[in-house]
Amino acid sequence: MTAVLLILILPVLASAVLALVGSYRVGAWINVAASVATFGASCALFVSPRLTTLLLFIDDFNIYLVVLTAFVGMTTSIFSATYIRHEMETGRLTPRNLRFYHAMYQAFIFTLLFGLVSNNLGFMWVAIEGATLTTALMVSLYRTHAAIEAAWKYFILCGVGIALALFGTILMYLAAQPVMGSGLGAMAWDGILPRVAEFDPTILNLAFVFLLVGYGTKVGLAPLHSWLPDAHAEGPTPISAVLSGLLLNVALYAVLRFKILLAANGNAIAPGPLMITMGLTSLTLASFMLYRRRDIKRLFAYSSIEHMGIITFAFGMGGPLANFAGLLHMTMHSLTKSAIFFTVGHIAQVKGTQTIAGIRGLTVTHPRLGWGLVMGVVAIAGLPPFGIFASEFLVITTTIARQPLLAVPLVLALLVGFGALVLRLQGLAFGVPRGAPGGKVEASLVPLYTHLALVLMAGLYLPPPLVVWFQNVAKLLG
């Protein structure tokens, strides 16, 4: 239990301290140190005994997401330190901005971890709402027209989404209350699960629709995805990396918790088809939209929608194999997409622009960044030998085996998305360099190549303990 408390207390303390530290250099260091400590504490979860209370709990499912979240939080904080140094030098940010930014960064990590480990459905909601509040302010950090518009859109759309999710949570309590009695016990996930079969299925159905639409907004599922590209493109790049790599996962995690509840009640609607529809729609829509992007961060934001669509589709299919693929894809997408945003952040800094047309021939002018981008895009497009190939392959083969008709739109959308990414990559990475030659930037390439190495390793060889573990979680997901 102490490890659980530690991963919650560390970011809160760090956030409080960072709010007081005026120097941005010291702030960046504290940010990195706190993130490393949180990651260390999250690893301690494996050895510390798993206690379950009414408010907090650890099981096979959330432990893996906690570690992933703490890990990406750590690498992003390292990337962020070099990123903001450049932003300070070019005068895009002031020390006051950065004090706020660092405090919010840790507060954001806290809300994510709290959402993951909370056993109480109400607290899970509070945590995800908190994640919206903390990030909305960071998206508008640059105070440009576009950034304020993006933050406003993010706020309003996710605010409404989260409100619908709360209504769903209240309905869930309404369903639980006659069986579980009043009070906190009727909102504790692990207490509800064994008795969910006795709940009124009609209320559960209604609750799930609200929850899927509500949390689905935060996952970035179509048709409620329009906040996502704006928020990713206009905020500081480290925020784009954690939004894509972590926030979307945590929102999806909330949906999955409720999906498990619904699946355990035999008379409620099957949540699968709803998720398949939303996933496939998002995937198709996003892969066509990839073609018309002019802004490099927007391009990868749409690619995030595409991948969240694939993951939702996989979990909607259900069954041990598809769930396994979904979990693997969630992990791989987190690592790859944040790695891509690390590169894109530095690329935008050296080139001084985010428009795709202004960036050409990166492998010639900035070989280490350029090849990092090439590897990232190859990975995210689903080419072997990277891990995303393995998970996408699994998704496609299970779909062909179980629902051959669904495989047609799935494979088509994947190919369309693949084409768009390769097309854009050619221009970005190869060809004759164009525009300003671009200055040098002190990029920290450690986070980037660490992520890529992990994704590559997962594609070549998954350690057996990890496989067994994913299989257990896949069983839990039903």
Place this chain on the structure above:
Amino acid sequence: MSTLGYDIAHLLDGAVLLFSFMLLYQRRMSGLISVFALQSVTLAVVAAWGAYTRHAPHLYASAAIVVVVKAVLIPVALHKIMTRLGIHRTVDAAMSIGSSMIAGASLVALSIMLVLPVTFASAALTRESLALALSTVLLGLLMMITRRNAVTQVIGFMSLENGLILAAVGVEGMPLVVEMSIAFSVMVAFIIFGIFFFQIRERFDSLDLPYLESFRGERR
């Protein structure tokens, strides 16, 4: 619960919904803020009445939170922002009064048709107040869609949250944590909205959203 207590609870729930309709057609900014404050006061009375009739003292705390935050602090702050920014004029809406009323009435019908058949096993009071709460939520959404100004959108958002609290209060024995957290998050949200108003104002000299939207993130 006595029949009278039951009727009063319904009356109060209905009053909250009525204020949502008033928000839909109110055109003046200060009028909107006052109606929102009145709705919050009614909501607090709903919570207090529930606390009294159902012997659930924690609902008194929710009532107090609603009164302090939503009926006093937020309206006062919104008035302040209005005078600071000098917006006293009437606000445009995307829909005429008539059509927004019709849309509102159909949303109420929709939520009654949705909630009542689904919750036949629950207590009668819960069923009906849940239907009214969902109507309030949907009307809040409608208001956010039909108004073209940042302040009015925020008022719509907060009246939507009033609907959520109405639902939470109506459900037997809902733990207090939820209401408190709602109140808290509304407060945080409001502070942030306040900052936004100033930022937007600073940048655009207007709080009308179409003006904001002309700055597409991705210009060709």
